[in-house]
Each structure stands twice: as C-alpha cells, then as structure tokens.
Amino acid sequence: MSEIVTVGLGARSYDIHVGAGAIAHAGALLKPLARGTLPVVTDENVAKLHLDAFVASLHAQGIQTAPIVMAAGEATKSFAGLERLSSALLKSGVDRGGLIVALGGGVIGDLTGFAAAVLKRGIDFAQVPTTLLSQVDSSVGGKTAINTVEGKNLVGVFHQPRIVIADTAILKTLPRREMLAGYAEVLKYGALGDAAFFAWLEANGAKVLAHEDNALIHAVAHSCRMKAAIVERDEREKGERALLNLGHTFGHALEAATGFSDRLLHGEGVAIGMVLAFRYSASLGLCTADDAARVERLVRASGLPASIGDIPGVRPGTDELMTHMAHDKKVKDGKLVFILARSVGQSFVAEDVDAARVRAFLADTP
Numbered sequence: 001m002s003e004i005v006t007v008g009l010g011a012r013s014y015d016i017h018v019g020a021g022a023i024a025h026a027g028a029l030l031k032p033l034a035r036g037t038l039p040v041v042t043d044e045n046v047a048k049l050h051l052d053a054f055v056a057s058l059h060a061q062g063i064q065t066a067p068i069v070m071a072a073g074e075a076t077k078s079f080a081g082l083e084r085l086s087s088a089l090l091k092s093g094v095d096r097g098g099l100i101v102a103l104g105g106g107v108i109g110d111l112t113g114f115a116a117a118v119l120k121r122g123i124d125f126a127q128v129p130t131t132l133l134s135q136v137d138s139s140v141g142g143k144t145a146i147n148t149v150e151g152k153n154l155v156g157v158f159h160q161p162r163i164v165i166a167d168t169a170i171l172k173t174l175p176r177r178e179m180l181a182g183y184a185e186v187l188k189y190g191a192l193g194d195a196a197f198f199a200w201l202e203a204n205g206a207k208v209l210a211h212e213d214n215a216l217i218h219a220v221a222h223s224c225r226m227k228a229a230i231v232e233r234d235e236r237e238k239g240e241r242a243l244l245n246l247g248h249t250f251g252h253a254l255e256a257a258t259g260f261s262d263r264l265l266h267g268e269g270v271a272i273g274m275v276l277a278f279r280y281s282a283s284l285g286l287c288t289a290d291d292a293a294r295v296e297r298l299v300r301a302s303g304l305p306a307s308i309g310d311i312p313g314v315r316p317g318t319d320e321l322m323t324h325m326a327h328d329k330k331v332k333d334g335k336l337v338f339i340l341a342r343s344v345g346q347s348f349v350a351e352d353v354d355a356a357r358v359r360a361f362l363a364d365t366p
Helices: 022-033 044-059 079-092 106-121 132-138 168-173 176-193 195-209 213-233 240-245 248-257 266-283 289-301 318-326 355-363
Strands: 002-007 014-019 038-043 065-070 099-104 124-129 143-148 151-158 163-167 336-343 346-353
Touching: 002 213, 014 022, 014 213, 022 044, 022 099, 022 124, 022 163, 022 168, 038 044, 038 079, 038 106, 044 065, 044 099, 044 168, 065 079, 079 106, 079 143, 099 106, 106 124, 106 132, 106 143, 106 151, 124 132, 132 168, 132 176, 132 213, 151 248, 163 168, 163 213, 168 213, 176 195, 176 213, 176 240, 176 266, 176 289, 176 336, 176 346, 195 213, 195 289, 213 240, 240 336, 240 346, 248 266, 248 318, 248 336, 266 289, 266 336, 266 355, 318 355, 336 355, 346 355
Parallel strands: 014 163, 038 065, 038 099, 099 124, 124 163
Antiparallel strands: 002 014, 143 151, 336 346
16 A cells, blocks of 8 residues: 655645655666766664665666765754755755755754755755654745744755655664654644544544554644645745644744754654643633543543653743743744644634743643
C-alpha cells in the first residue's frame, strides 16, 4: 500500500509519496529533478541508519551525491548551523539550477530548506523526512526556519519543496519517544479539523504506534492531505493556515522555557499545548469540559505528556511562559493570538486573547 498526496500550488505543485519502502525508489523519483551533483544534508544519527541506502538508490540512477552530515539535535537549527551548512553547500558546487536534498527530521528539513531558500537567492530542495513528526508536519507546506534565543522558528522564509518522499518503514528505527512526539501532530489534525479522523485515531491509534503498515500509511497520508488542503488555501498563513498551530503557542513557550532541550521534545510540547488549548477553551465556555477531557484522554492513552507538571525537572514559571508567548510569531499588534476550539474537530483563530486571563489560567494549571 502506498499513497500520493498532491499539494496543489499551480506551477509550484508537488507530490508527497507515502509508503513503506519509499526510500528505495528515491533515485527514480529524484532523477527528473536532478542536475549535477546532489548535496544530501543529514545528521549524524540518520547518517548511521539511512544514508548508505539512500545514496545507493541515487547512485543506481546515475545521480552523484555530496553527503553533508550535521550534528544531531535542535541546537543545529541556529545561525551557527546555518553558516556551517551554507559553507558546505557552496563547497559542494551546487548551482541555482540544482537540487538540495534534506534527509532527516524536522531540524534537518527546516535548516536545509532555509539554506536552500537563501543560498544564491534560491535553490530547489527535496524533503525526505525520517521522523513521523516531519513526515506529517514540517516537511510539507514550505515553512523553513531556524531558532534564536528569543524563541523557536523566528527567523525563516516560505520555500516549498519540489517533492516529499515519506518512507513509513524507516519509522521503525525511531526511539519510542520520538515516534510518540510525531504522533502528537497526527492527533492535532483530528483535533483541529476532522472529528471523524480523531475518532479513527481513538480506535486505531495503537495500530499506528505499533507500525502496522496500512494504519500508519493512512495516518501519515491523511495528515498530509489535511495539511495540503489548508496550505493550498492559505500558503503564507494569512488566515486559515494558522489553525495548524493548535497547541503551538503554549507548546513553543514550554519548549523555550526548557531550553529547546531533551527535557521536552517539540511534539511533547504540542501535546501539552493542545490539551491546554482545549482546557482554556473550556474555561471560556467555547467548548465543553467533555471535549477537553476527551483530548486529554487520547493524549495520555497514547503515552504522551498532557500537563505542564508532566515535564521533568523544575516547572516552567508562569511569568517566563508569558514572556515567551509575547515573542510568538502569531502575536499581532502586541495582542496574543491563540488557536482555540469549539469542539473536537472544530478549531478557530482567536486574535485578541486576554493575556491576563491566560496568565491566571496558567497559574491555576497543574
């Protein structure tokens, strides 16, 4: 079983290839786009597991490669990491008509996409995501960015890939925690805009997390299809695309407060943030307490953290979280913008959230 999801953006449309073993076909899929030597950007962890097989697939099609191996971890998605990668890409000889390949998770995809966008004023790139989180979220839609001390993804550009190759079989090499972090983004799609998909996950989530091929491919492809539809309607996040940030305002603040460290993975922050968004919505009377409890129940049943108190170490303070939220990209005219919910599967953009009320909510939240 395999699926192809198209992101329809006119002349810049591209396909997302989802299937078990898709990486073996990478050479054939990339050959029409290849020109000259292809830089393949990856990190140390992915290189050990998948680089040889990926490069072999390209070589089998006569494509020459120039692997670039970056340090693993969120710290690489920085100005220093961008400088190192840009220098390596320039030394690879890639030109403006070439193609750069990102083989890795969200860090490598975001960093490589940003470097491709600004190098020589724009070079095409391909996404080959190796984590569940990147397959269903960061590899699709053209958002590229790096982190700064002020917050996550605050410096970046929109730069759509030419193709996405999502091999669900390689997800078996992920640590359980990484798999769960990606699964939080899958849950997010159901919670924000598809109650039927949320119910499907309640019934079939265990199969997805057990790597049953059909269930996993369906979950990845459906998530991509939902994101593609939103991106087609609002590529530059002027309105509807902001819905994809359900849980992210709280989540990014929690990530920043924990130093973008292993204390809290991005998907774990999103999971907690999603529960908080529903709880806050319920506190405002926008959705029912039962809706909020249902989201929390599925998050916890999946094995994900669901509250600030679940984060190991010293609890992030309310003042610190509010400071980080003030730097969120969605802030408009100094006012907080949140994604809130009217029910499971029905979220909306709230553009004038009362900061004092959020502060009080966080102070009373376990």
